[in-house]
């Protein structure tokens with residue numbers, strides 16, 4: 001195996017395969033590091049299965065944990081976890097590009113293609129620029145988030161509070177859901193406005209996707225010169241941005257109203273709280289399933305209805321090309337629009353005066369069908385291997401697939417088979433819809449004739 | 461309101477509206493009859509909500525019951541129920557046609573259109589002939605079924621055994637799931653080969669759909685002269701028949717293997733039975749969720765995995781234009797084929813050397829999306845109004861939507877709101893996918909260019 005042989009091997013791999021192998025490599029490196037005795041507080045190795053589980057959960061920005069992150073892991077362990085989250089959240093390939101840029105190496109077409117796949121982008125041009133912008137934007141937002149969180153953490157913990165603020169800022173922005181607060185996620189902060197608002201904004205921004213940020217910035221830059229007007233500003237957005245913004249907003253509102261109504265009289269969750277905290281708690285519970293994984297309410301004590309709503313929100317997830325998981329808002333949007341167009345007797349799927357191309361619809365269908373199939377299969381396997389109610393098992397399966405990280409308590413009692421199944425599910429959940437979308441985006445599109453102009457949206 | 465006024469009123473209604481109103485009228489007539497004191501054994505009226513529930517369950521061939529059919533209803537009540545099942549199973553419009561034929565009235569185009577909608581057919585020609593054949597076929601099969609069931613029932617119950625045989629033959633063929641055996645469906649017959657085989661064949665034949673029978677008869681007639689050969693016979697079938705047969709067979713085999721493996725060691729279900737009875741029990745449990753509603757195993761004692769598999773089989777249901785409910789085998793088949801074609805990079809959905817038209821794919825997508833939406837909504841409402849585990853509630857919702865009639869025990873304890881919700885769900889489940897398919901089949905199809913020849917299949 002000389003340099004040339006390795007190089008040849010690389011060239012023969014398809015970009016999607018490189019992406020999959022990259023994530024796999026990162027997970028294994030993470031598992032090896034977390035398996036070291038210095039990674040834990042008691043100085044004993046956690047054992048490979050649990051190290052693998054934690055590494056997968058971090059790289060796939062899921063947040064399901066078999067041990068209490070605060071108490072179990074040493075400072076070294078915590079730093080490994082947050083680095084895995086940051087790399088996993090931004091995507092292996094964005095990082096590889098950054099590496100190439102830093103090394104001053106010229107980006108070849110082949111590598112550009114890989115980055116394109118990693119970001120699920122549809123134009124080759126400006127890829128490097130995009131990657132730079134994404135990195136800068138990420139650091140900027142995470143930085144602001146960390147400063148805001150410091151207001152709460154530094155007075156209490158001093159210098160360690162800064163680490164805590166950075167950790168939670170990264171974890172929230174990457175929709176990772178890991179926390180170093182205690183054993184009940186962010187529950188101690190259910191009524192804390194600064195923590196709630198900061199974390200929610202980080203989650204939402206991370207979940208919107210890079211392309212949406214860039215589109216919003218583009219429109220804002222144009223608008224800077226002209227008079228401000230919400231309606232005409234919205235009209236300037238790409239179809240993708242419009243669908244993402246409408247669905248993100250709608251899902252948060254629906255979730256908020258739903259959780260508020262169902263939990264406001266539940267003494268185990270919001271029943272005994274003040275109105276302010278009820279509103280804050282419901283809002284947070286509406287934001288976190290998509291797909292942050294923090295919680296301020298005790299999830300296992302929620303009503304059946306709220307648990308089921310959480311499952312649905314988790315499955316939908318965030319938006320494409322961001323840090324969120326799930327089948328994605330746009331995917332769901334395309335399916336809903338297609339069904340509505342069908343019922344109205346329209347031959348094409350239309351949204352905001354645009355037609356959504358047929359191949360995008362089929363891609364959306366594929367992503368959702370495969371998503372449902374994965375969830376059903378995993379639920380079926382866990383039904384056999386694990387003890388726990390059906391709700392607990394379904395919740396855990398969807399949480400892993402959509403890389404959410406919320407649990408009704410099953411994670412702690414998983415069997416070894418269960419842990420391996422959840423690991424694979426998190427991996428499929430993080431890479432599956434993405435690579436699906438990539439593989440399917442290579443398809444030839446049917447020719448358009450006599451219809452409104454096409455505009456692409458991303459799904460999956 | 462003179463004769464002319466009523467006639468004008470009729471003409472202004474769309475065919476689908478007539479279908480919906482027809483079913484509604486039948487349900488209300490049934491509810492009024494079942495509300496009479498003579499309908500019950502104790503001579504007291506059951507009360508309107510429960511009469512309405514039973515009538516809806518019978519007309520929509522569901523089989524969910526709030527009272528024990530055998531013990532609660534008088535002979536009059538039982539006859540009303542079985543007539544409602546027969547009319548509901550064959551479809552209101554088939555019956556209307558028959559009525560017209562019997563009255564010697566000429567069938568006008570308008571009425572032909574209604575029958576076409578009721579049967580979800582795609583050709584106007586031969587509609588009357590079809591209806592006649594469907595009725596004759598139904599009577600023939602139900603007659604043979606009743607004779608076979610009499611072998612078991614008559615020695616035990618004498619003349620009443622004949623009624624019992626007819627009742628269960630109709631109930632099985634119409635996929636209705638009502639029984640007059642006792643309070644645990646067909647559990648007493650778990651090891652009875654005659655009952656099991658007869659009921660299973662009736663369920664499967666009823667669930668295949670009229671068009672498949674007619675296609676099979678057509679091919680068999682052609683084949684009568686030539687040499688018999690399974691492969692070349694299969695090739696002569698329409699695409700619709702091929703998909704129905706392959707999926708029906710596959711789902712039964714998958715279900716059988718699944719239930720056998722999961723329940724063979726479960727002491728509460730198959731654990732203590734002989735190998736013959738284990739096989740018979742598993743096979744019956746694979747057939748009944750699609751969408752017969754009888755059971756020989758105690759459902760509530762099954763493992764989580766088996767309950768979940770039952771939910772999936774119930775949701776898929778039987779085949780179009782038959783007595784079965786659910787989203788239908790072909791609908792699921794079209795979606796799976798589309799996803800597979802997409803993954804393989806094919807631009808069109810192909811099956812058995814044919815292309816499935818785009819509008820059929822969208823119709824399938826609409827039926828399944830609406831189906832999932834209904835199930836989610838109903839589950840959500842029942843989660844709030846009923847007490848019971850999430851599994852019980854989800855199972856009940858899918859059972860009502862797919863007009864299956866299996867229950868884990870929730871039906872008996874439903875609140876009034878719960879009963880009304882289940883009534884509406886059964887009604888939507890019976891008419892929704894059908895009328896959806898009808899409404900969408902009116903859509904213009906996009907022009908085909910440079911592809912394999914189109915062939916229609918029915919979905920929903």
Ligand SMILES: [K+]
Nearest residue numbers: 062175293404
């Ligand atoms: K997460």
Ligand SMILES: [K+]
Nearest residue numbers: 522635753864
């Ligand atoms: K039924």
